[in-house]
Amino acid sequence: MSGQHTVAHDTTATAERTTAAREVRVGPGRAARELGLKGTEFDLAVQLGRIRATPDDGGGGLRVDRAEIERLRAGPGFPEALRRSVQAVGTAEGAALIDVTKTRFTRLARLGLLVPVKFYLNRYRAVVWLYLAEELSLFAADDRNTPLLAGRTPESLRSLLDTGIDLRPRNWRARQLGFMLRRADDPWARAGAVASLLDPLHVSEAVPDAHDRSYLDRFRRRPPFHGAPGSPAAEPAEELMTARDPDEIAWLQTDLTRLTEEARAHRPAPRPAPHRPGPARRTREAVKPVRGTSRGLLGRWWRGNR
Template sequence: MSRTAIAPPDAVSCTPSRAARELDVKRAEFDLAVHLGRIRTVPDVAAGARRVPRAEIDRLRAQPGFPDSLRESVRAVGTAEGAALVDVPPARFTRLARLGLVVPVRFYLNRYRVVVWLYLAEELRQFAADRTNAFLLTGRTPEVLRSQLAAGVDLRPRNWRGRHLGFLLRQAEDPWQHAGALAGFLDPLQVAEIVKDPYERSHLNRFRPAPPAHCAPGTPAAHLVEKITTAADPDEIDWLRSDLRRTLDEARADQPAPRPAPKQAPPRPPERRSAPGEPDPDRPARGLLNRLRRRGA
């Protein structure tokens, strides 16, 4: 009985799933480590995905405290655990996050469609250890910050967008991918104002990032995710539009968007020539003309 041969692992690189297993981390932890630049990946041109060099796996496995040190470097916590790490009540922690003083690294929607923001435990410990932040953790919140909160400021979505955009731009391999990352944070109508050519828009859409949360299209959850991932502040929108225009100029110069081949007119049929003695179909018969002349005489 013949047996199918199993291909040996690639000696140069491996898939993200295999890399996560070899690094002894969960896939979500692995993805976040890539997002933060803790794990280097390279593009897989043939598969259109990314792979992890074997040398990168060896580097990480050789670090002191592996794998616990790697897991701890990407540990993400919610509001309650985050508040405990900086030793403040959860309500105060939420105010710090709304003011942009601590920046979320991920978010998800719970079963009640409530946005749950996650923060890096490592960054929170650094924030609490910085003595210049002591006045934010104890005592009364400064008036200027209280007035911002009263006005409804909430910088968590914007700060997450900025962080996620940085990740996408680091992964971009060419100007079209760069432009697609920028377009992914703008409303489609804004993109259409900048990219008027339909073939360019179609090509650009190939490089728009996928939503960070999996929701059925058209559902309330999908609309909520879209709201979080779309720029809302005028200065943020202006910056994205300006950078998109500049990057599109670079992309067009580097490689124009593909277009369908121009339609060619069908070839004209060859002109038919009458054989000797055969009446020419394009001329009236001479006999008929002669009879008409005699009748009119």
């Protein structure tokens, strides 16, 4: 009986510790509610590092420590200040915020002077870029940017616009890479973050070893868009996630080669066990045909079928 009592006591204690741990760390939904954020705002706050979240030990997604929630709730201007820090606006609202026309706003974004933080697809599957309102306000408040907000656009910038330049996808990818690297806690995960922005051909050029590439693929991140891979709704996101410019590709490949070498030194990629031949099978002893038996049977068959 004493043994059974000990087992029951241990089980109860373990359950109590598990319950206490769950109370200390909460899931994204509960954390967002307690911080007064929408789900999309919470996700962006985590990406930007405004909220510190860690992977769940059981593989159930992100968790937020109770202490982190209390830290944010005790911050000045909560919850309005936290919501403002993750407020994302489109072209029309962004243009009004910095007091320019929508056309000028788009030109500034195409030139890479305004960097999108996220995007969504409208009902026509067209890309709609969103920008941090906080960053737009800082851009407008900088006196060095005053000539860009009023008057004629400088000739050098107009020439770039005439070439069809659009740095919004590239700048978004760079920012997305920063988000992924911030959450990567393993050398292979860091290499996988870079690989997420390259197509398979460019990955194979940077990482020639097939076993390394196979392992690396486990750490590649999907585009931040809810759509089945390969579906029409997901295609625009997959295209935006993939580097297109030659210099961007070269830069990412250089980083990928370096990070993969570092990851391999930290922990080599798994490789299949070498093939070991099993014990040799015993061959049947050759039976010498008895004269007049095997040859006789074959002979009779042959004579009967002539």
